[in-house]
Amino acid sequence: MPNRPTLATAAALAAATALVLPTAAVAESSTGTEGLRAGTLAVQDHLQELQNIAESHGGNRASGTPGYQASLDYIKGQLDQAGFTTTVQEFPSLGGTGKNLVAETPGGDANQVVMFGAHLDSVGDGPGINDNGTGSAAILQAALDYAAGGETPTNKVRFAFWGAEEEGLVGSTHYVESLTEAERGKIAAYLNFDMVGSPNAGYFTYDGDDSDGVGAGPGPEGSAQIEQLLNDSLSAAGAPAEGTDFDGRSxxxxxxxxxxxxxGTFTGAEQSKTPEQAEKWGGQAGEAFDPCYHQSCDTLDNVDTQALERNFAAITNAVKAYAAQFPQP
Known part of the structure; x- marks a missing residue:
């Protein structure tokens, strides 16, 4: 996650339709305890692999480096083996070439696409295991678990692993700008997961309905339903969420x-946890949610496994729910 000025959100609310889901079904859509634990352990295995890659490539996985390429190759191999249709999209970045990896289900309505995304690159100063190995590994395993279930989705589900986020959202910006207006209109929702295992974790969901009344205002129509679905999942896992502003940082x-x-969900970066948040979620008041943010100590030891498991459950729930449910206008 880069330090980035707020993006304007006043663009015209285009042809994307809102997803309206029955939130009462959230608990039933989750994996069982055994399956969730197995999935979380698999996420940790992916994180170990990303750390091994960084250690073998100069200590980082920054966009345009061999460490990033090895990370992309690892994730692409997993998705290819599971039967996803994968595409590597190249784009110019700081005088070099950046890469996004996009994977989608073979089945599902191509006119109703639900996207799940996470940036794959680290900063140059460290391996980026919480930021953002956690988001990448979690949506990877959610994709693999969904494929293993053998269901044919109603909606096409697309997973994106962005390059050059740490350089200013370069990869995701290129992707959106490369779409035609008609292609953009087919994307019914985008869910983003950037830092979902912070060691002094908070539990935040993007404030789609602007109920907090802070900052940039509400997201496009349909964002409130996404927020509600994720809030219900986190509450069911024992972690009632707070809103976080659409401040354009991911x-x-x-x-x-x-x-x-x-x-999307977020467990906090360099900001300090308040006493009220520590009382609600545990952890240390007055300390950063992630004291190793953008540093060399952002390793596997910098990940809170309970926060990772809770967020992975929310991601898994959302993949299953949005794959099955037709968007409503």
Whole structure:
């Protein structure tokens, strides 16, 4: 997650339709305890692999480096083996070539696409295991688990692993700008997961309905339903969420700029946890949610496994729900 000025969100609310889901079904859509634990352990295995890659490539996985390429190759291999249709999209980045990896289900209505995204690159100063190995590994395993279930989705589900986020959302911006207006209109929702295992974790969902009344205002129509679905999942896991503003600091930014409904979860970066948050969620008040943010100590030891499991459950729930449910206008 880069330090980035707020993006304007006043673009026209385009042709994307809202997803209206029955939130009462959230608990039933989750995996069982055994399956959730197995999935979380698999996420940790992916994180170990990303750390091994960084250690073998100069200590980082920054966009345009061999460490990034090895990370992309690893994730692409997993998705190819599971039967996803994968595409590597190249784009110019700081005088070099950046890469996005996009994977989608073979089945599902191509006119109703639900996207899940996370940036794959680290900063140059560290391996980026919480930021953002956690988001990448979690949506990867959610995709693999969904494929293993053998269901044919109603809607096409697309997973994106963005390059050059740390350089200013370059990969996701290129992706959205490369779409035609008709292609953008087929994306019914975009869910973003950037840092979902912070060691002094908070539990935040993007404030789609602007109920907090802070900052940039509500997301495009349909964002409130995404927020509610994720809030219900986290509450069911024992972690009632707070809202966080659409401040443009992650890869949802280019999507909401063109009117695509968006949401996601976040466990906090360099900001300090308040006493009220520590009372609600545990952890240390007055300390950063992630004291290793953008540093070399952002390793596997910097990940809170309970926060990772709770967020993975929310992601898994959302993949199952949005794959099955037709968007409603």
């Amino acid at each position: 890869d949802y930014g280019p999507f909401i700029e063109v009117g695509i409904p968006a949401g």
